Amino acid sequence: MSFSEFLKSDYFIALWFGAFSGLSLPLGALVGSWVKLSQRTIAAIMSFGAGALIAAITYELIAPAFERSGFYPISLGCIIGCGVFVGMDQILNSQGAFARKSSLLVAHLRSKKRKHVNNIIAKLSEVDILRALPPEEIQDIVQRVQLRSFPAGTKIFSKGDTGDAMYIIQSGKVKIDKHEAEAINIAPLEQGQTFGEMALLWREPRNADAIAETDVKTWKIHRDDFNALIDASPRLKEAVSDLADTRKRTGSIPHSETDAAEWKERALESIREDNYRPTTVEIKKAETEGGGTALALWLGILLDSIPESMVIGASLVGSKISAALVVGLFIANAPESISSATMMKRRGSKTLNIFLMWLSIMIIIGLGSMLGNLTFKTASHSTHSIFEGLAAGSMLAMTAQTMLPEAYEQGGWLVGVLTVLGFLAALFFKG
Numbered sequence: 001m002s003f004s005e006f007l008k009s010d011y012f013i014a015l016w017f018g019a020f021s022g023l024s025l026p027l028g029a030l031v032g033s034w035v036k037l038s039q040r041t042i043a044a045i046m047s048f049g050a051g052a053l054i055a056a057i058t059y060e061l062i063a064p065a066f067e068r069s070g071f072y073p074i075s076l077g078c079i080i081g082c083g084v085f086v087g088m089d090q091i092l093n094s095q096g097a098f099a100r101k102s103s104l105l106v107a108h109l110r111s112k113k114r115k116h117v118n119n120i121i122a123k124l125s126e127v128d129i130l131r132a133l134p135p136e137e138i139q140d141i142v143q144r145v146q147l148r149s150f151p152a153g154t155k156i157f158s159k160g161d162t163g164d165a166m167y168i169i170q171s172g173k174v175k176i177d178k179h180e181a182e183a184i185n186i187a188p189l190e191q192g193q194t195f196g197e198m199a200l201l202w203r204e205p206r207n208a209d210a211i212a213e214t215d216v217k218t219w220k221i222h223r224d225d226f227n228a229l230i231d232a233s234p235r236l237k238e239a240v241s242d243l244a245d246t247r248k249r250t251g252s253i254p255h256s257e258t259d260a261a262e263w264k265e266r267a268l269e270s271i272r273e274d275n276y277r278p279t280t281v282e283i284k285k286a287e288t289e290g291g292g293t294a295l296a297l298w299l300g301i302l303l304d305s306i307p308e309s310m311v312i313g314a315s316l317v318g319s320k321i322s323a324a325l326v327v328g329l330f331i332a333n334a335p336e337s338i339s340s341a342t343m344m345k346r347r348g349s350k351t352l353n354i355f356l357m358w359l360s361i362m363i364i365i366g367l368g369s370m371l372g373n374l375t376f377k378t379a380s381h382s383t384h385s386i387f388e389g390l391a392a393g394s395m396l397a398m399t400a401q402t403m404l405p406e407a408y409e410q411g412g413w414l415v416g417v418l419t420v421l422g423f424l425a426a427l428f429f430k431g
Helices: 003-008 010-034 039-069 071-094 102-124 139-144 223-232 234-250 260-270 280-289 294-315 323-346 351-375 381-411 414-430
Strands: 146-150 155-157 165-171 174-177 209-212 216-222
Touching: 010 294, 010 323, 010 351, 039 071, 039 323, 039 381, 039 414, 071 294, 071 381, 102 139, 102 260, 102 280, 102 323, 102 381, 139 216, 139 223, 216 223, 223 234, 294 323, 294 351, 294 381, 323 351, 323 381, 323 414, 381 414
Parallel strands: none
Antiparallel strands: 146 216, 155 209, 165 216, 174 209
């Protein structure tokens, strides 16, 4: 095939239209790098793009494949495409690709915070005094736990000090010295063990020194924070009062009848979802510090783009290019690159590097479109439908998992309106 023949071929047309649909990626990256768009504006563009993409998927992928081969090939492709996208997305996000989109970043921070809360609750469930209290009422103590570090040799508190906090050891060893007349060998406390817990209930003098035998990290719960919880919960206040009365009568704290696993489960069930939501400070810190390699980010972006590139080329087999599909993808791609470029800029990435990253994705989309056309020239109707379903499932999963959550996070009610308008816009181009 001569070069002039190549320029007239379906392969080149597929390459050109694929590159055009991805052109909004480097253009959006420049906008995100140079222009400080508000989060609400980005959310508006993203929701409009999501609506356009849903329309393009429905009418240009699902409907033709359904008419050609029926339900089963398209449904099989959708399931496979969704599974592959979700699985690969999870793998890449674990390597830091979550930093490519703010919605993924928030989801990562939420998951990280959930694990932290679960870890804290598990440690609290092993403290006898706390396990004697109602777990449903103590959930907010998690938000008041402070991480404290002590270099080796530091005296954390001294014998005779008024108890003002309890500690849970995260790492390291703590020596407890009771200043006994005769030397008594007391094994140092290690990870997961607690000390000073009586301070939460009574302001009694410490009966020993606590010394960091090695570098130590602890979770600290201050008595004032614990008292704030008591004041806000009559039920918790009553439970603490009962413990105090029992200790006054018997000289000891009764053993809780609730085992640690049951207490932990009840405590976790009562935790409000808001407790897992990252704060604005945590989000901004993560945006500036990042957390993933450039390769992980690039692969994550590529994962979002592969299905659309192949399906553009495949859609040209035996028919004309769909303007609705290409325009829908063009619109949907822009906010993705704007959002990612904005985040990458906050992390200190250079504008040129950001632009080249997205330009490379545009080129790959074009080449992928040409490959899709070559691959499916001789494919059967069922094979073609399975592939279109695979692309549709992947793009639907991407839209639901990354685009719409990110848009709604910043756009609120406006997202619903603009998603519908984007859907109608894609239908207009189809007509």
